[in-house]
Amino acid sequence: MITTIEAALRYVLINDASVAALIVARVQPAPAPAELDYPFVNYTVHDEREQTHQGGETALTRTHFTLDCWATTHDAANSLANAVRDALRCFAGTVDGYVIRYCRLLSRRALDEPIVTGDDELAYVQRLTCFVDHFRA
Secondary structure, X not given: OOOOHHHHHXXXXXXXXXXXXXXXXXXXXXXXXXXXOOOEEXXXXXXXXXXXXXXXXXXXXXXXXXXXXXXXXXXXXXHHHHXXXXXXXXXXXXXXXXXXXXXXXXXXXXXXXXXXXXXXOEEEEEEXXXXXXXXXX
């Protein structure tokens, strides 16, 4: 059973055929474990805000995520970010009791320089930020 919006978002990604073809199920909260194979996605929740309207409180919550798409080449990181973007772009649906009303991608950027990993390998990162509007059914 999915108990958090983070788990629901992970479910959406690992069940998207294009994303799964690239990373199988390697979607983890940040920081990613050092032994995780490339490519992978890690995510951070920045904040969660209950939404209101003129009539007062609603059941709707907006969660702000950052998703980092990691790979060993610039092209592979770019391809993974494209797949994640396409899976989430305007996504709406129900995931095990979480109703996702809308996923809005806010920005995408490549980190300026490749990152040197603990194995002295280079890793490339494409960063996506998004808002997810959701409520528990």
